[in-house]
Amino acid sequence: MLLTLLPLAACEAPTQSLGDASRATAWRVAVERAEADVFGERLYLSGTLTAERQARLSTRADGLVAQVHVDAGDHVEAGQVLLELDPAIAHQALLRARAQATEAAAVVRETQRLVVEAQRLVDRRAIATTELAARTAAFDLARAAEESARASAREQEEIVARHELPAPFSGVLAEKLTEAGEWVQRGTPVLSLVAIDRVRLDLRVPQERFEQIDVDAQVRVFADALNGESLPARIGARVPVTDPGARTFLLRLLVDDPQERLLPGTSARAEISLSHTRQDTVSIGRDAILRQPDGNYSLYVVEGDGGQSVARRRFVRLLHEQDGRAVVTGEGVEEGEWVVIRGNEALTDGQPVDVVEP
Structure with a gap:
């Protein structure tokens, strides 16, 4: 049954009171009451996912690339040998250093015997004490030469070991920048390694939000790879230096992604629960909200106007929507007012309405 309206009291449902002529021009709508709601404001921001650890690897010695054991896209473990240089010359130098250490040890034994x-x-x-002193000095010199020779041998061993390039951490090879047969030098990138077990999301946040975001804020991250799911995150860094051009500061989130579904370099969206709450908000059905061409939001409330029920447009700020409900600021609509939830698509401000029972 359709009901027409008399002027609406602040907390009373619409009542029937329209003539037949008014009924012909009134638009049929359905309404519901706006309910009070205390809203903890959420901030939605988009940013780029980056790996917590990534490195462009270079060899630890100059040399000719003998073997590259990996290719782009390979998963590697920390300590795994990724590349080898030709160690032939370094190995010969190691043999020479070891021989010199052996020779120095023999000299030490002989000088010690003479002492x-x-x-x-x-x-x-039988001999003068000066001869003993000379032999003792020769023994000391021999021991010093032996230590130097052994140090040279250890140094050369390290040089030989540095002809292998191990992975500094576990991850995925993003780039392969060299091949066997190339001559490379220290400092020249040969591989790019990215750790994907821990990713971070870098956001540019408006400067006025700096004090509202604390380290204990609840954060969820959404991305296309999650198929509608979200992952928990925590604030890793809040850099108190603003970009003078954009008036923003850097907020870095650390995302817990044990299944490694998030890919560095892709975009993601963060939902941040701010530390303050708003008391001037109301909850209404999502169907009541109309998006304007300029990006703002509006709705219609039913008011009485000289014995006629009419729809009045109110502009609101949409704070949050979930499960068919929307939370808006109370500046555009107040608790207890009747809000149009159906039939509002073609309404105009001040248009007479017929209200279906709510």
Whole structure:
């Protein structure tokens, strides 16, 4: 049954009171009451996912590339050998250094024997004490030469070891920048490695939001790869330096992605629950909200006007919507007012309406 309207009291449902002529021009609508709602404001921002760790790897020595064990897209573990240089020359230098260390050790043994012999002869007064002192000095010099030779051998061992390039952390090879047969030098990138077990989301946040976002804020991250799901995140860094051109600051989120579904370089959206709440909000059905061409939002409320029920347009700020409900600021609509939820698409401001029972 359709009901016409008398002027609406603040908290009373519309009542019937229209003549037949008015009925012919009134637009049929359905309404519901606006309900009070306390809203913890949420901030929605988009940004770019980046890997928490990524590196352009270079060899630890100059040399000729002998083997590249990986290719772009390969998963590698920390410590896995990715590339080898030809170690032939370095290996020969290592053999020479080891031989010199062996020679120095032999000299130490011989000079030590001479010192022991000289000590016995001095005790028998067969030689002068100056001879013992000379042999002792020669022994000390021999020991120093041995230490130097052994250090040179250890250094050369490290040089040989550096002809292999291990993975500094687990991840995926993003780029392969060299091939076997190329001569490379230290500092020249040969591989690009990206860790995908931990990703971060960099956001540019309006500067006026800086004080509202604290380290304990609840954060959820949404991305195309998640198929509508979300992942928890936490604030890793809040850089208090604004971009003077955009008036924004950097907010870096650390995303927990154990299944490695998020891909570095892709875009994602973050939902941040701000630390303050609003008391001037009301909850209404989502169908009541109309999006304007300029991007703003409006709705219609039913008011009484000289014995006629009419629709009045109110502009609102949409804060949040979920499960068919929308939360808007109370500046455009107040608690208890009747809001049009059906038949509002073709309404105009001030148009007479017939209200279906809510």
